[in-house]
Amino acid sequence: MLTGLVRSNAATVLGHTTPDAVPLDGGFLDNGFDSLAAVDLRNRLNTVTGLRLPPTLVFDYPTPNALAQHIAEEILGEDGEDSEVETLGDLSVLTMLNALEKQLSSDTLDSSLFADVASRLNGLVTLVRSKADEGGEDEDIEFATDEELFSMLDEHFDK
Structure with a gap:
């Protein structure tokens, strides 16, 4: 790599x-x-x-x-x-x-490595997901609705 x-x-x-x-x-x-x-x-x-x-x-x-x-x-x-x-x-x-x-x-x-690679990648996915969940209350705005976005802005600017 x-x-x-x-x-x-x-x-x-x-x-x-x-x-x-x-x-x-x-x-x-x-x-x-x-x-x-x-x-x-x-x-x-x-x-x-x-x-x-x-x-x-x-x-x-x-x-x-x-x-x-x-x-x-x-x-x-x-x-x-x-x-x-x-x-x-x-x-x-x-x-x-x-x-x-x-x-x-x-x-x-080598195709014989794919099973080992898949196993390692699954372990890494679990690790990354647990680290992402530890991130706490950070909201993902990519999928937020308009109402949720305005609510986040209001909270941020204390309005």
């Missing part, structure tokens, strides 16, 4: 329309990165992951695979356990869900 994230952001920086234009083991410098593009990629990955990555990122980790491995170690720690990164932020969670959806939709995933 992180490799896809790196490749899609690298493709955007280079002006490609598809992540496939950025080879997994192809060097960033060999694919047209200069120092300005390197900083742009670093900034994008900082935003998406919530990490503080160095400006020399593409020079230190010269391929998408190497960079994805580094990001994984930053997020999970070298031993695979959570590091000091406590949250990736809302944007990166949605980005990761998009990448997961894309990977699950592709024909490259």
Whole structure:
């Protein structure tokens, strides 16, 4: 998933329309990165992951695979356990869900994994629903009627 994230952001920086234009083991410098593009990629990955990555990122980790491995170690720690990164932020969670959806939709995933993936996703749905329910009294205005919207406005402005 992180490799896809790196490749899609690298493709955007280079002006490609598809992540496939950025080879997994192809060097960033060999694919047209200069120092300005390197900083742009670093900034994008900082935003998406919530990490503080160095400006020399593409020079230190010269391929998408190497960079994805580094990001994984930053997020999970070298031993695979959570590091000091406590949250990736809302944007990166949605980005990761998009990448997961894309990977699950592709024909490259081993079909024997789908049962395990379904089980894990069901567990995550339960977790997300319980967290959403903890949110308390935040009303979802997307589905509110006109009367409910006016009532919320009146309460907010004490009228």
